[in-house]
Amino acid sequence: MKNVECNRLTKKYGSIYAVNDLTFSIPENSITGLIGRNGAGKTTLLKMLAGFLLPSGGTVRILGQNPFNNLQVAANLIFIDDELALPENMNLGEILDTAATFYENWQPDIAYGLLDYFSLDLRSYYQQLSKGMKSTFNVILGIAARCPITIFDEPTVGMDAAVRKDFYRALLKDYLQQPRTIILSSHLLGEIEDLLDSILLIDAGKKCLHLSMDELRSYAVGLSGNSKLLHELVKEEDIIFRQQLGKDKIYLVVRNRKIDFSAARFKGLEIGPVPANDLCVYLTAKHKGGIDDVFKHS
Amino acid sequence: MMSLSTVNLLTNARRQFNYKLKANAGLFVSLLAVQMLAALLSANGTVSIGWGTGNSVAYLRLISGDVIIIFSLLWAFTAGLTVAANAQRYDFVFVTNRLSSNLSSMAVLFILSAGGGVSATLCGILLRAFLIITKDGFIFTNISPYVLLIGICSAVLYSLLFSAVGYFLGILAQRNKAYAILLPALFLGLLFVEARSVGGTRHILSVIHFFIRESSLLIFALKILLTVALLYGAAILIASKMEVRQ
Structure with a gap:
């Protein structure tokens, strides 16, 4: 089964096409890199996959269903970007406990373990964290939720090189323990190259390439x-x-x-x-x- | 193949309710602040009349909890706006759809309204008790349990109404930012126009009369609950086509 399917997917803002006639599918249990320059339409595409935005044309199917305003898709999908809107009055520990109530596959050990490893204090508040620490906390949520569809939109913004490397390693380790469909967007392919099964390269909202990493290397x-x-x-x-x-x-x-x-x-x-x-x-x-x-x- | 999770709407709304009660906990603090301020303002009496003959002077002071109730209702209105704004931001971090988000918001606002209405009425009683202890003079007061119960019921019902109006407007403003300017302007404009048109039809006044001129508590409750249901129903309809985090 294809976990993610897009057919002639289009998103228009006024007269500008943010996503233009994209057709592709992503099989289950794979890590796909969504690569494109700034403004290529990566975020718009991912938000349509997550069911946050309505396509202007074409269709998107997640786990065989339309993701927009769909609770069943939402229960199986997590969307992580560089800044999540989390309540100011809840500390990190409370947020993790809340996440645990929503996601069936939630891994508290991994969540707390990673929080400890990255020296994030359970009692600190999200809004007080630095940019890089926010990103770190976000990816911890994304990994520990173990959703069948896991989407990271530019997850490493603000992280230093060491944390980025650790994150990629943590993601890979957890993926090997529990394979799932992961989509990772970035404008830098170099760092995530070794992690990926395939890449989807988009430019100005259009599909440029969708190849396995091996195919890309001999392209x-x-x-x-x-x-x-x-x-x-x-x-x-x-x-x-x-x-x-x-x-x-x-x-x-x-x-x-x-x-x-x-x-x-x-x-x-x-x-x-x-x-x-x-x-x-x-x-x-x-x-x-x-x-x-x-x-x-x- | 990883096993997929299936989730029941009400189960999810209940989880969301717990989350949102925590996320909106600040509203309880602001309620307390608003009521304390109102109590201070009414500590000297809302109406006071003094008269004297010869060398004796008498004062009549009317102490009531009205200001506290009015402030609490304004708070309920802003609570509706706040919960609507927070739902758009906080809900979509975790599992949700629009219906689940609206249902949990409603539940949160019910709890907040109940808290607001009950505490506003009791705060009024507390104020009177405080004045009885501290001031000299004869005190005439009529707070039988029955009156108190009616007071609490109507305060809670009014809070429900005000928070539902706030919530509905909050959702409408998310749909289109222009509503956030247009609707208050329309309301104030109408208020001025109707105040000047003596003898003409006064829509705002007739809407207010529809609620406050009801002598039967049961019918009053029905009127409020029906209006609240309409407002939430409209909010759910409007929200269902809305995109997230534009």
Whole structure:
């Protein structure tokens, strides 16, 4: 069964499309990274999955049901973003106890354990926490709730590097103990790459790619060498990114298809893999030359 | 396959009720503050008449709990607004849908109204007792258990009404922010227009008369409860199509 299904999903604000004609599905028990630049429509998409927003067009199905205003979906889904609206007059311990009453699979040991590990005091109040500590507390809620559908929208905002690393590790550990469908949005793929089964890359509300991590890693190759030779070898439409390295030397990121690698090596061209994070940046860039294009004619 | 949770609407609303009672606990503190302020304001009597002949002077002071009741009703109205605003923010962190959220809000407001109505009436009694002890003079007072009971009932019912109006307006304002400006403006405007139109139909006055000119407690209760049910029903209908955290 597909736990998450979107069909031609669209969300319009005035004349602007925040999400535009998205069709994809996510199988159960997988970790999917939702990657996109600022304003790509990640949050809008996730809020429609969580049933907070109504689509302007198309359909969304969570566990086979329409999530909007749906109690059964809500009981099986948790949506965590960087700042949750939690009551000012309840301390962290009280909030955890409240969460425990709502979620059937709630894991108090994990919740308290993580709170202790990250040095959060049960008696402190959410509004008094720093940005990073709020995020930390939010992800603890998300992990301990063990919902069949767990959505994290930019969960690591404000966390320092050490906490981020610990969070990813905690998430993976808990996922292995209790597999579920996890969607994790981020504009940085690098950090979460090893965690993911697949990625959904969106740009300006549209689907760019939806591939498994293995497929993504072999999706493109980086070639560098003489500009003329390179352009003879690859088709213009396959070029994803272009960077001038020297007078005649050029670096190209190209779709990995129909490339004669032996001929390339013979001509002295260098071939290398493209880091997944860089590839996502190149794919969602407006210009093939990146920021260099701005300075080209000046 | 991870087993899915199924949840019953009323079970969830009950869990939410417990959560929201804690989350809105600050309202009890503000109720206490409002009633203490009102008691202070009415400690010198709401009406006082003095007259004298020759070398003897007499004062008549009317002590009543009316100010406390009025303040408590205004508090009930803001409690309705607050609970509506908090529901939009706090409820959707945990498991909910709109119906469950509205039902639990209603339950919270029932408890708050009961607390407000009972404490307002008792506060009025307390005020009189305090004055009997501290002031000299003859005291005429009529607080039989029956009168007290009627007082409490009507104070609770009025609180229910005011909190339901507040809640309804709070939900309406979430639907569209413009209502938050339009409705108070409409109310005040109507108030001025009707005050000046002598002899014309006065809608606001007739609405008020509909409730306060009722001599039978039972019919009065029915009127209030029906109005409250209509307000909550409308709030549920309006909320059911609303998006969260826009």
